[in-house]
Amino acid sequence: MQENLFHEAMENAYLVQIEQFEGPLDLLLHLIKKNEVDIYNIPIAAITKQYLEYMELLKELNLDIAGEFLVMAATLLQIKSRMLLPVEREDEESEVEDPRAELVRRLLEYQRYREASSDLVVRNLLGRDVFARKFPSPELAEMEPEEEPADVQLFDLIEAFRKILSRVSVDTFHSVGADGISIADRISQVLSILHEAKTVCFDSLFTEEMTRDLLVVTFLSILELCKLKLIKIVQVESLGSIWLTAAATDDGAEAAGPDADDLELEGAFVG
Amino acid sequence: MSGKSLKAIVESLIFVHDHPLSLDRLALILEEYERADIRIALEDLMEDYAHSDRGVVLVQVGGGYQLRTRPEHADYIRRLNKTKGVKFSQSSLETLAIVAYRQPVTRAEIEYLRGVDSGGVLKSLLEKKLLKILGKKDVPGKPLIYGTSREFLELFDLKDLSSLPTLKEIQELAPPDPFADQPALPLAEEPPAA
Numbered sequence: 390m391q392e393n394l395f396h397e398a399m400e401n402a403y404l405v406q407i408e409q410f411e412g413p414l415d416l417l418l419h420l421i422k423k424n425e426v427d428i429y430n431i432p433i434a435a436i437t438k439q440y441l442e443y444m445e446l447l448k449e450l451n452l453d454i455a456g457e458f459l460v461m462a463a464t465l466l467q468i469k470s471r472m473l474l475p476v477e478r479e480d481e482e483s484e485v486e487d488p489r490a491e492l493v494r495r496l497l498e499y500q501r502y503r504e505a506s507s508d509l510v511v512r513n514l515l516g517r518d519v520f521a522r523k524f525p526s527p528e529l530a531e532m533e534p535e536e537e538p539a540d541v542q543l544f545d546l547i548e549a550f551r552k553i554l555s556r557v558s559v560d561t562f563h564s565v566g567a568d569g570i571s572i573a574d575r576i577s578q579v580l581s582i583l584h585e586a587k588t589v590c591f592d593s594l595f596t597e598e599m600t601r602d603l604l605v606v607t608f609l610s611i612l613e614l615c616k617l618k619l620i621k622i623v624q625v626e627s628l629g630s631i632w633l634t635a636a637a638t639d640d641g642a643e644a645a646g647p648d649a650d651d652l653e654l655e656g657a658f659v660g
Numbered sequence: 661m662s663g664k665s666l667k668a669i670v671e672s673l674i675f676v677h678d679h680p681l682s683l684d685r686l687a688l689i690l691e692e693y694e695r696a697d698i699r700i701a702l703e704d705l706m707e708d709y710a711h712s713d714r715g716v717v718l719v720q721v722g723g724g725y726q727l728r729t730r731p732e733h734a735d736y737i738r739r740l741n742k743t744k745g746v747k748f749s750q751s752s753l754e755t756l757a758i759v760a761y762r763q764p765v766t767r768a769e770i771e772y773l774r775g776v777d778s779g780g781v782l783k784s785l786l787e788k789k790l791l792k793i794l795g796k797k798d799v800p801g802k803p804l805i806y807g808t809s810r811e812f813l814e815l816f817d818l819k820d821l822s823s824l825p826t827l828k829e830i831q832e833l834a835p836p837d838p839f840a841d842q843p844a845l846p847l848a849e850e851p852p853a854a
Contacts, residue, residue, distance in 0.1 A: 495773075521729075
C-alpha cells in the first residue's frame with residue numbers, strides 16, 4: 390500500500406473522489422439555506438459568487454468536479470448576465486420572464502423530491518422496522534449499506550475547511566521542501582493522533598502555524614480516511630463543531646486492507 | 661371449535677404465504693366462499709390483531725395482506741437476526757422518490773430533476789428489484805420507462821401507490837415542465853404484470 394502511495398509525483402498528484410455529492414442542485418439549495426435567502430428571489434450575483442468559490446475550492450483540493458457542476462456554473466453566469474441586461478419595453482403585454490424562473494422551478498422541484506425521499510426512509514421499512522416471515526427478495530436481504538452514510542454533510546466539512554483556509558493569508562511565500570509532506574504520511578499522523586486521543590475536534594488538526602499546503606494535505610487525508618472507513622466524522626448538532634473518531638475496530642480487518650486499486654491516491658507529494 | 665371458520669382459514673393461508681396475499685388470490689383459492697365474505701373475514705382478522713396484545717399484526721401492503729411484526733419490537737428482532745436492515749444512499753432515495761411519484765418516467769426525466777447522471781443508481785435499484793422497466797416511451801430514441809415494483813411497496817410498507825404521501829405543492833411560477841406534453845399514465849394503476 391505504501392509503495393502504491395509513493396508513485397512518482399505527477400502533475401495531478403492526488404485525486405480524491407467524493408461519492409456523497411448529490412449534484413449542483415444540492416449545492417445551490419445548501420447555499421440558499423446557508424444564506425437564508427428567499428428561494429423566489431435569489432440574489433443571483435451573491436449565490437453565483439459563492440457557487441464559484443466552492444468550485445474553486447474543489448479544484449484546489451483536486452476533487453473530481455462532475456460535468457454537471459460546470460454546466461450549472463455556466464447557467465448561473467448566464468442568468469446573472471441576463472439580469473444585468475436592461476428589460477426591453479415593459480409597456481407591452483408580453484411579460485418578460487424572470488431569468489431565474491427556470492432555475493427556481495428546478496430547485497423547488499428537486500427539494501420536493503428530497504423531502505419525499507426523507508418521508509420514505511422514515512416509514513416502517515420491512516427488514517428494519519417490521520418483519521414478515523420471509524424477506525421480499527434475496528437481493529434485498531443481502532443489501533448492505535452502499536456506503537457508510539456520512540453523518541456530516543460533505544458541504545459542512547468543506548465549509549469548515551473553507552473557514553480554516555480563510556484564516557490563512559493567500560500570499561504566504563511558497564516554501565519549497567520545508568514541510569513537504571505526503572498525504573500518506575499525513576494519514577499516518579492523523580491516525581496516530583486519533584488512536585491516542587480517540588476523539589479529536591476537526592479544527593484542532595489545523596493549527597495556526599501550518600502552511601496552506603499542509604492544511605490542504607490534512608483535509609485530503611481526512612477525506613481519504615473517511616473514504617477508507619478508518620475514521621468516523623460526526624457532528625453533535627447541526628452547525629456544531631465536527632469531531633473525528635477512529636472507526637470501530639471490530640471490522641478493522643476488513644477496513645485495514647483496502648484494495649490498492651481502490652485508492653485513488655497516488656504519489657501524493659505536496660509542498 | 662371453530663376449526664373451519666373462514667376467518668381461521670384465511671389466517672392460515674396468509675401465515676403460510678411468503679408474500680402479501682391479495683383478495684383476488686384468496687378468492688381464487690377459496691372458490692367455495694363468497695368474495696364478500698372473505699373480505700369481511702380479512703377485516704375481522706385485521707381488527708382482531710390490532711386490538712390484541714400480540715407480536716404480529718395483519719397489514720395491507722403491496723396490494724395484499726401480510727402478517728408483520730410491530731415496529732416497536734424491531735429492536736428485539738434485529739438482535740435475533742443480527743442485521744440492521746437495509747440502508748439507502750441519498751442518491752438511491754432521491755431516485756426512488758422521483759420514480760415513485762413520476763412513473764412512468766425515463767432516465768432523462770430523472771436526471772433533469774436530480775441534476776446529475778443517474779445511470780448507476782438506476783441500474784442498482786433495478787438489480788435490487790425495487791424498480792422495474794415498464795416499457796419504452798413513444799418518443800424519438802424510444803427510451804426505457806421505469807416504475808416501482810411490488811417489492812418497493814412491500815419494503816416501504818405501502819398498501820399501493822396511491823397511499824404514497826402527497827407531494828407538497830409548489831407554486832406555479834415558471835415555464836411548464838418540458839416533459840409535460842408527453843403522455844403519462846395515472847399513478848394508482850398497477851401496470852399489468854409482464
